[in-house]
Each structure stands twice: as structure tokens, then as C-alpha cells.
Amino acid sequence: MTAVESATAERGVSTGSAVVSFDHVTHWYGNVVAVNDITLELGPGVTGLLGPNGAGKSTILHLLSGFLSPSRGAVTIDGTSPWRNPAVFEKVGLVPERDSVYAFLTAREFVTASARLHTLPDPKAAAERALELVELTGAADRAIQTYSKGMRQRAKVAAALVHDPQVLLLDEPFNGMDPRQRLHMMDLLRGLGREGRTILFSSHILEEVERLADTVQVVVAGRLAASGDYRTIRRLMTNRPHVFVLRSTDDRALARVLIALPAVQGVSLGENGLEVHASDHGAFTRELAKASRTAGIGLRELIPADESLESVFAYLVGA
Amino acid sequence: MYNSTVAWISFRALFGRRRALLFVLPAVVLIVLTLALKSAHGTRPDWPSLLLAQAGIGAVVPLTALLVGTSVLGSEIDDNSVLHLLATPVSRRSVIVSKIAVAALVTAVFAAVPVLLAGLIAVGAHGLAFGCFAGALLGSLLYSAVFVMISAALRHPVAYALAYLALWESLLTRLVGGAKWLSVEQWSLGLAHAISNNSDLSSTLSLTPSIVMPALVLVAVTVYGTRRLSAFTLHAD
Numbered sequence: 001m002t003a004v005e006s007a008t009a010e011r012g013v014s015t016g017s018a019v020v021s022f023d024h025v026t027h028w029y030g031n032v033v034a035v036n037d038i039t040l041e042l043g044p045g046v047t048g049l050l051g052p053n054g055a056g057k058s059t060i061l062h063l064l065s066g067f068l069s070p071s072r073g074a075v076t077i078d079g080t081s082p083w084r085n086p087a088v089f090e091k092v093g094l095v096p097e098r099d100s101v102y103a104f105l106t107a108r109e110f111v112t113a114s115a116r117l118h119t120l121p122d123p124k125a126a127a128e129r130a131l132e133l134v135e136l137t138g139a140a141d142r143a144i145q146t147y148s149k150g151m152r153q154r155a156k157v158a159a160a161l162v163h164d165p166q167v168l169l170l171d172e173p174f175n176g177m178d179p180r181q182r183l184h185m186m187d188l189l190r191g192l193g194r195e196g197r198t199i200l201f202s203s204h205i206l207e208e209v210e211r212l213a214d215t216v217q218v219v220v221a222g223r224l225a226a227s228g229d230y231r232t233i234r235r236l237m238t239n240r241p242h243v244f245v246l247r248s249t250d251d252r253a254l255a256r257v258l259i260a261l262p263a264v265q266g267v268s269l270g271e272n273g274l275e276v277h278a279s280d281h282g283a284f285t286r287e288l289a290k291a292s293r294t295a296g297i298g299l300r301e302l303i304p305a306d307e308s309l310e311s312v313f314a315y316l317v318g319a
Numbered sequence: 320m321y322n323s324t325v326a327w328i329s330f331r332a333l334f335g336r337r338r339a340l341l342f343v344l345p346a347v348v349l350i351v352l353t354l355a356l357k358s359a360h361g362t363r364p365d366w367p368s369l370l371l372a373q374a375g376i377g378a379v380v381p382l383t384a385l386l387v388g389t390s391v392l393g394s395e396i397d398d399n400s401v402l403h404l405l406a407t408p409v410s411r412r413s414v415i416v417s418k419i420a421v422a423a424l425v426t427a428v429f430a431a432v433p434v435l436l437a438g439l440i441a442v443g444a445h446g447l448a449f450g451c452f453a454g455a456l457l458g459s460l461l462y463s464a465v466f467v468m469i470s471a472a473l474r475h476p477v478a479y480a481l482a483y484l485a486l487w488e489s490l491l492t493r494l495v496g497g498a499k500w501l502s503v504e505q506w507s508l509g510l511a512h513a514i515s516n517n518s519d520l521s522s523t524l525s526l527t528p529s530i531v532m533p534a535l536v537l538v539a540v541t542v543y544g545t546r547r548l549s550a551f552t553l554h555a556d
Contacts, residue, residue, distance in 0.1 A: 029554065058553075062552075062553045062554075065406065067402075067405075067551065067552055067553040068552050068553065069550075069552075084549045084550065086405070086407070086408050086409060086410060086411065087408050088408075089406055089407050089408045090408045092406075093406075094402075094406040096399070096402050096406075096553075098399045098402070100398045100399040100400045100402065101400060101403060102328060102331070102332060102400055102403065103400075104331055104332065104335030105328075105331060110403075113324050113327070113328055114403065114407065116324040117322075117324050117325070117404070117407035117408075117409050118407055118408060119408075156403075159403060160406070
């Protein structure tokens with residue numbers, strides 16, 4: 001199942017204090033398997049749920065927040081199932097991906113309403129605190145429909161944080177945020193994680209996960225492809241074989257030159273040019289220019305054929 | 320069971336959409352129609368009861384309830400904003416009860432009150448006006464509960480609500496004898512008739528079934544709506 005052994009313990013997170021658990025969870029939408037036999041445990045700290053679009057990240061978050069029931073297996077938060085159990089939201093905050101908020105309310109009204117729905121003793125004070133956390137106090141009396149996408153995201157985060165939840169689930173939380181807002185939100189989530197909360201956020205952007213998450217769960221095609229410390233997974237991603245398509249003044253001669261390079265694993269000549277499998281991305285790109293110049297061959301085109309996130313993830317599944 | 324914050328958000332959502340302008344339309348038609356008939360000559364002597372029963376209780380109340388009842392929850396489910404309500408520990412029964420209360424109140428204001436006004440214009444402070452007002456209030460509550468339940472249970476609630484009104488209330492309750500026992504319109508007319516004691520008001524049910532059946536159906540609809548909302552699911556895009 002996994003390409004990387006779980007490094008949770010190495011990161012100093014005690015698995016004994018895990019509050020979120022998936023036990024062999026499968027979920028079908030009709031005949032389509034959205035989540036396939038996933039087992040994981042999340043403890044305090046920030047965990048990134050990484051995967052390409054359609055991989056099953058949102059389904060995992062919907063299962064955790066009780067808006068889907070597992071077709072098989074068990075999902076629990078602090079030992080209780082979230083399905084048909086609204087009481088779970090006493091300790092869980094959810095920031096959905098969809099941009100659907102009560103846009104006719106101001107952010108202050110929206111977050112205060114959320115505090116009242118959580119029956120907090122002082123809803124107004126709790127709302128102020130949450131608005132300050134997301135730096136939205138200045139615009140809090142404007143209707144949400146006048147907000148940019150990033151501001152709406154922050155209003156949603158404030159509403160989800162208003163009751164100081166133990167577990168925070170965020171679906172693509174950085175969508176629409178400008179770089180400054182993104183950094184601030186990352187600082188906020190990192191701080192919440194350090195305070196002992198369990199933060200799970202989904203993203204299809206490697207850099208977001210790299211900068212924020214202590215641990216990573218990589219999901220590909222509904223399966224858990226890798227799980228554990230981000231740096232280990234990143235290393236595995238970087239060191240994977242890379243495929244390039246080349247066009248030159250003499251493809252056949254270039255093939256002979258390239259096959260002799262230590263960074264090249266294989267070369268094949270096709271209709272679209274020369275397909276090269278390189279074991280080391282950096283070494284190959286450095287050696288290619290030098291070797292072709294020495295052989296007197298002109299390079300016309302160099303296309304990395306497997307740089308998409310999907311191909312990186314597909315490699316992890318196969319690894 | 321009733322949650323004032325859910326109700327407050329629902330009111331704001333109802334009147335924050337352009338669709339709210341439609342709420343007043345059936346009432347305006349009823350009042351204009353009443354004024355026209357009042358000033359016309361040669362009308363049937365029983366026109367006030369026909370107008371209040373068929374146009375008021377039979378059309379304005381269900382149409383207004385349809386617009387309000389499907390907006391109060393269905394629109395929030397359609398655009399997923401209901402998620403912010405459901406991602407809280409508020410019980411689903413509280414959500415349903417509060418939504419029904421809001422829908423019933425708004426329908427009463429935009430449909431039952433106009434029925435009373437139409438009655439006062441047509442016959443003055445007479446038993447017929449007050450009886451039809453009571454019937455319209457009962458209809459406002461029951462239709463609202465049914466349409467909120469449909470919104471919780473089904474996608475495209477407006478289509479199902481229209482089908483219910485056209486097929487069940489307008490057709491089958493007239494063609495099938497036993498169906499009248501399960502008709503909101505007949506319960507409303509039964510109550511209106513019992514209060515007004517007006518012989519022009521045609522009603523097929525007496526007071527007792529017009530009170531007992533709605534109470535049972537209100538409970539059943541609330542329980543079923545709660546069950547369906549508890550199983551509200553989200554699908555990934």
C-alpha cells in the first residue's frame with residue numbers, strides 16, 4: 001500500500017493520542033469507488049491530505065465530518081462515529097471547499113451566528129476572537145457577497161474556529177487567497193497544530209503541503225499511496241525516474257550519445273522523437289547539453305513528459 | 320426544538336433573495352380579484368365563499384407555501400450553504416422545526432392574512448372571513464411542513480411540490496373518495512366551515528378530522544424530514 005513507512009512517531013506525535021481514525025474505510029458512489037480501503041490515524045499537529053483532483057480527498061473529509069457514511073469500515077473521531085451525529089461538531093470545525101456561504105450576512109453576523117449555533121456562553125466575544133485570528137475585523141461589517149474569494153475563505157475559517165475545536169478539517173483552504181493571506185493562514189494553522197489540535201487540510205499543491213504539514217497522507221485514485229513524514233515522501237518524489245521527449249538534428253546519433261550517460265536508464269526512438277528515461281533529473285539536464293554539444297548535435301526540443309502531479313502520484317502508488 | 324438562530328438565518332436568507340418578491344404576487348392577485356368582484360354587477364350571491372375557498376385556500380395558500388417552503392431549506396441545500404448550519408451541533412430536528420416555523424409564519428403573513436383581508440373586503444367582519452382565515456392558517460402550517468419535508472428528502476423540491484399540488488390536492492382528492500382525508504385543502508376547508516358555519520362554504524370533512532389528521536401528519540412529516548436531513552450527504556465535485 002504505502003511507499004513510505006509511517007514516520008508519525010519520528011515526528012514526535014504520539015499515535016496513542018490520535019483522535020481521528022479510519023479503519024479499512026471504503027466508499028462507493030454507485031459503481032465508482034471514491035475511497036478504497038483506507039486505514040489511517042491522525043494525532044495532534046498539521047496533516048496534509050495531498051493528491052490530484054478527483055483522488056478522493058474531499059470524500060475523506062466528508063466522511064470525517066459525517067456528511068457521508070462509509071460503505072465499509074469505520075470512521076471515528078475520539079471514538080465516536082460522525083455519521084448522523086451532529087454532536088461531533090462540538091469538537092470538530094469544518095471549512096468546506098465550496099464557496100457557498102450566507103453571502104447576505106456580514107462576516108461578523110455569520111461568525112456570531114456560528115457561535116450561537118454552538119451555544120457558546122459569549123457568542124459576540126467568541127466571534128471577535130475568531131475574526132481577529134483570521135485578520136478580518138476591518139471588513140467584518142461588510143456583507144460577505146462583497147468579499148473576494150480569499151476573504152470568504154477567511155470568513156469560513158473564522159466560523160469553523162469560533163468554538164475552538166479540537167479537530168479542524170479544511171478542504172482546499174488556500175484556494176483564492178493571495179500570497180500574504182496564504183502565509184498568514186499557514187502561520188495560524190501551524191500555531192493551532194502546535195497547541196495540540198488535530199488539523200487536516202487537503203490540497204493538490206505540493207508546495208502548500210511542504211510548507212505547512214508535519215505529516216502527509218498522499219491519496220491517489222481513492223487509495224492511500226503514501227503516509228508519513230513530508231521530507232521522506234518529497235525525496236521519493238524527487239528521486240523517481242523522469243521521462244523526457246527530445247527532438248534534435250539527429251535523433252539516432254543523440255540516442256547513441258545519451259545511452260552512455262550514467263544518469264540515463266533507457267532511450268527509445270519513436271515518431272514523436274527520442275524518449276529518454278533518466279534516473280536523476282538534475283544530472284541528466286546538466287549532462288544533456290554538454291553531451292549534445294560535444295557530439296555536434298543541435299537540440300530542438302526538450303519536453304519533460306511526466307511532470308504532472310498525477311504522474312508523480314502514480315509513481316508513488318507503484319513504488 | 321425551535322432554534323432562534325436557525326430561524327433568524329432562514330428569515331435573512333428568505334428575504335435576501337429576489338425570489339422573495341414573488342411571495343406577494345398571489346396575495347396581490349387575490350386582493351385585486353376581490354375588489355373587482357366586489358365592484359362588479361351580476362355576480363353570484365355566493366361569490367365570497369367561492370373566492371375565499373377556491374382562490375384563497377385552494378390557490379393562494381398552497382402557491383405561497385410552495386414558494387416559501389421550498390426556499391427556506393431547498394435553496395440552501397441547492398447552493399450548499401446549509402452546510403454551515405449542519406456543521407454545528409444543532410440537532411437536525413431543531414433545524415427542521417425552525418424551518419417549518421419560519422415557512423409557516425411567512426406563508427401566514429403573505430397568504431392567510433390576505434385571505435382575511437379579502438374576506439373583510441368581500442363580506443366585512445363576518446364569520447366567513449374569520450373561518451377562512453383560520454383555514455388558511457392551518458393550510459399555511461401544513462403546506463409549509465410538507466414542502467420543507469420534500470426539500471429535505473428530495474432534490475428539485477419545486478418540481479415535486481408542484482406535482483403534489485397538481486396531482487394530489489387538485490386531482491386525486493376530487494376523484495378518489497378516501498383521498499380527502501389526506502388533503503390539506505380539505506382540512507383547511509373543514510376548519511373554515513366549522514368556524515364560519517357558512518352553508519355556502521363547501522366542505523367534505525367535519526371539524527374533528529380537520530384537526531386530528533393535520534396534527535398526525537404534522538408530526539409524521541417533521542419526523543421524516545428530520546430523518547432525511549440527518550442523512551444529508553455531500554458529494555465531491
